[in-house]
Amino acid sequence: MTELKHLEKPIGNIKKLEKVLKKIPVPKLQKFKNLQNSLLNAKKWSLTLLHNTEEDSYSLPYITNHAKKIIENFYTFEAKHPHESFPGGLKLEKMTHHAFCNIPVQAGSVFETEKRTDKILFYPVDKIINEIEHTFVKVEKEPRNKVKILKIYEDTALKKILLYKMEIYEFANEVFELPKKIEEIDIPTLKSTISAIHFEEVKNKVKIKDRTAIYKEEHPVDDWQILSECSVASNKAEIVDENGEVKVFETKIKERPVAFTIFGIGFERKVGWFPGAMIINVFKRKDVLSKKSSPEEYAEKHTYHLNGKKLQVSYKNLYLKGIYQIDKIPSLWSYASLTANSGKLNITIPIPIQRKIQDKETKEYKWQRTSPKSIAKAVEQILGTQRITYKGEEIYLQGKRAFIEKELLQIKEPPWLPEAQKLIKSAVTTYKTLQKLKRGIDYLSENTEDLSELEDLMPVKEIRNVQNDKQS
DSSP: OGGGGGGHHHHHHHHHHHHHHHHOOOOOOSTTHHHHHHHHHHTTOOOOEEEETTTTEEEOOOOHHHHHHHHTTOEEEEEEOOBTTBOOEEEEEEEEEETTTTEEEEEEESSOTTOOBSOEEEEEEEEEEEEEEEEEEEEEOSSSEEEEEEEEEEETTTTEEEEEEEEEEEEOTTTOOOOSSGGGOOHHHHHHHHHHHHHHHHHTTOOGGGOSEEEEEEEEEOOHHHHTTOEEOSSOEEEEOTTSOEEEEOOEEEEEEEEEEEEEEEEETTTEEEEEEEEEESBOBSOTTSOOSSHHHHHHHSSBOEETTEEOBOHHHHHHHTSTTTTTSOEEEEEEEEEETTTTEEEEEEEEEEEEEEOTTTOOEEEEEOOTHHHHHHHHHHHSOSEEEETTEEEETTSSOOOSSSSOOOOOOOTTHHHHHHHHHHHHHHHHHHHHHHHHHHHHHHTOSOGGGGGGTSOEEEESSOOTTOOO
16 A cells, blocks of 8 residues: 555545536536536546456546547637638538547538538637747856747646747847846847847858857757656746756746637527637647557657748637637637738638627627727738738728728527526536546556556446446
């Protein structure tokens, strides 16, 4: 029993989460009956050691099947550019749960692949953050000023570091004046100032020892073995480089979500009302839906697409992150195409043509047509253009034109909408709890040589014909 002492606390945490799971309220709603049933079934999960009496084998209770059944009630949508005779438009897709990654993902088209729709209504309710970018800074002042900026990308579902990269700026005192407090460094000004001087001195072939500013970007580290030895917390990051050297950063200056799923309620004219979601992943991953036969294979494939020394950015999703309160304001979505970066980038993006805004004077909510100015900043900053093409008409976003969509649609909300929003909230809370439970079960599996040893620490349930190849 003493050798299992280290498992008592994790098991205690799992039992606490089990109590949390059972207390999550599930509103009754006939409209989304399947989602309601999925939540009620998930609440029945309990921590028991499963003993297959026929084979005398032990296993831990499955969790991801509950998460999968919850997510399969949701549809997501994305804007599609015309391609191979397929029309442009919004493509409505089913969702599922990727067990190994422990996150919701797209699973396939709701309609036939070539079919698109032009408008989808979406009421955001809650969101799950799948990935966070942590930014740390470190300063050295001898022999010259040196500022190191570290960016770490953490999977919040698995609690694992996926990648890190570092930028190093070395400069003389006269180039940039450092403040007394590290966290007060104006990073954008520092980067632009030193990069400009550095590239000018390189162009003029100034000897390295005579340069006043040196900029170096270290290539991203995505080696799974190296990353497993790194750690990140709210106030400290510890990384191991490819030479095995440990580097510690103790000043965090920023933290932002770079992958998240907004859950809510959607409406499409043929499908009607449905549990909906918007998936936003700023950085692209390699084939997250491919089957993984082992942790080693997963580690190899579950990486970023790297374009040389750069991360490959999903511009559509990055643009979505720039839209004001996308996770809070109900919107009627359509789509627009644009050409950016001197004709090199031709994409179709979802745009909110109507939004439900609260009147400042009456405090009442009403639907309004979307002004181009409300999305112009995101389009211009991220995609480098001020023009979109909507319904065949080119629109200059910064111009005087009042609205993108001339017609204001009168949206009639069903009386059960508030209860449906509560149900979605419960679904997100349940899903987050299942994610935490899976981490706990995975920890037990990874730190127990023989599961039968857990008999003294949790209830045992006798079962028959368990499929031993299933993963918890």
